[in-house]
Each structure stands twice: as C-alpha cells, then as structure tokens.
Amino acid sequence: MPDHDVIDTPRGPAQVVTDLPAGPPVALLVLGHGAGGDVDAPDLVAVRDAVVGVGVAVARVTQPYRVAGRRAPAPAGHLDEAWTAALAVLRARHAGVPVVVGGRSSGARVACRTATTVAAVGVVALAFPLHPPGRPERSRAAELRTGLPTLVVNGDRDPFGVPVAGGAVEVVVRPGERHDLRQDPAGSAEVVRRWLRGRGWTTG
Known part of the structure; x- marks a missing residue:
C-alpha cells in the first residue's frame, strides 16, 4: 500500500505518495x-508501476499550490523552493540510495532546475515543454543542461515541442503521442525502466 503524508515547505504543505518495493x-x-x-496522471502512475517492482522507491510530490486547490501554478521560484524542501526530507528518509528526480511537463522543468541543488544523480523528464505552443523562439532547452544523465520522453505530436538530444541528454520520441502521453503510458514507462536499469539504478 502506498504511504500518504504531508511535508511542510516554505511555500505551504506538499503532499507525498510513496510506493516502496518489496x-x-x-x-x-x-x-x-x-x-x-x-x-x-497516467504517465506518472505507469512509471511507478514499472519501476517499483525492480527495486525503486517512488515518491510522487504534489506542490503546495495544488494542495491548496489552485490550478494556476505558483511562480517558478516558489515551485523550486517547495520541491527542494520536500527533497531534503525524502533524501533523509531514504539515506544511502541514489536519488533520481523527474516529473511531467512543469514538474520536469522543476526537477531539471533543481537537480544539482538536491544532489540528484539523474533526471527523468516526461513531456518536457520545450517552448510554449507556437512560440519556438522561447526555448527552455537550457533547463535540460544540468550535466546529469537526463532522459526526455516526449510525443512527436507535442505542441510544446520536442527537445534535441545532446551531451548527457537522451531523447526518446513516442510516435502518435501528444503532451499528455496518454496513448501508451506503459510503453513510455518501459522506456524509463530500461534507462534506469542501464545506469544500475534498479535490481534488474
């Protein structure tokens, strides 16, 4: 059974659902x-389902603004601050194991921006929003350049664009998928599982 709890952050309480391997x-x-x-979200749940069975603890973090019932996201700095505070608690709870950060869309951006701060070993970016729809000149590609091994999983029909692989960033493009990655969540999750396994962050 998943464990549900609340972590206090400087931006209000964040909710955490943690699923542990056997x-x-x-x-x-x-x-x-x-x-x-x-x-x-289907892709996040599918990733959880794919990796808990191979020795990975998965914590899904709900940002304070969503806990408070707001749909409009908090400013980037507030998101990063709350995320960093939650990661400090989660790292302490799971001391001694490598920490991989990630998320979908906005959550992927937060994970990238804070990855080195929270001492992550890698990043999993699902549906990374490369730019606002129709605005390719407003690229966020720089956020992906953390220097850490980074997996990007995007659909080829994503109106937010598809990042380009390079350096430590590996990009897997899912045919027929849009930004929500709802067509084949299990297939996207399998990409994540294989990537984690290739870096020794699973039991097999």
Whole structure:
C-alpha cells in the first residue's frame, strides 16, 4: 500500500505518495506533476508501476499550490523552493540510495532546475515543454543542461515541442503521442525502466 503524508515547505504543505518495493530500495525516484494536473496522471502512475517492482522507491510530490486547490501554478521560484524542501526530507528518509528526480511537463522543468541543488544523480523528464505552443523562439532547452544523465520522453505530436538530444541528454520520441502521453503510458514507462536499469539504478 502506498504511504500518504504531508511535508511542510516554505511555500505551504506538499503532499507525498510513496510506493516502496518489496525489498530494500536501490534508488529513489521523485516525480512532480504538470502545471494543472496531479500525481495520478497516467504517465506518472505507469512509471511507478514499472519501476517499483525492480527495486525503486517512488515518491510522487504534489506542490503546495495544488494542495491548496489552485490550478494556476505558483511562480517558478516558489515551485523550486517547495520541491527542494520536500527533497531534503525524502533524501533523509531514504539515506544511502541514489536519488533520481523527474516529473511531467512543469514538474520536469522543476526537477531539471533543481537537480544539482538536491544532489540528484539523474533526471527523468516526461513531456518536457520545450517552448510554449507556437512560440519556438522561447526555448527552455537550457533547463535540460544540468550535466546529469537526463532522459526526455516526449510525443512527436507535442505542441510544446520536442527537445534535441545532446551531451548527457537522451531523447526518446513516442510516435502518435501528444503532451499528455496518454496513448501508451506503459510503453513510455518501459522506456524509463530500461534507462534506469542501464545506469544500475534498479535490481534488474
């Protein structure tokens, strides 16, 4: 059964749902939600389902603004501050295992911006919003350049664009998928599982 609890942050309480593997975890994967969404998005749940069975503890974090019932996202600095505070608590709870951060859309951006601050070993970015729809000149590609191993999973029909692989950033493009990655969540999750396994962050 998943564990539900609340972590106090400087921006209000964040909710955390943690799913643990049967044995001692070999890694912790912390995932954030999209701007107006929640941690039960199909791709986030599918990733949880795919990796808990191979030794990964998965914590899905709901930002304080969503806990308070607001759909409009908080400013980026507030999101990063709350996320960093939650990660400090989660890291302490799961001391001694590598921490991989990630999320979908806005949550992926937060994970990228704070990855080095929270001492993550890697990043999983689902539906990374490369630019606002129709505004390719407003690229957010720089946020992906954390220097850490980074997996991007985007649909080829995503109106927010598709990042380009390079350096430590690997990009997997899912045919027929849009920004919500709802067509084949299990397939996207399998990409994540294989990527984690390739870096030794699973039991097999």
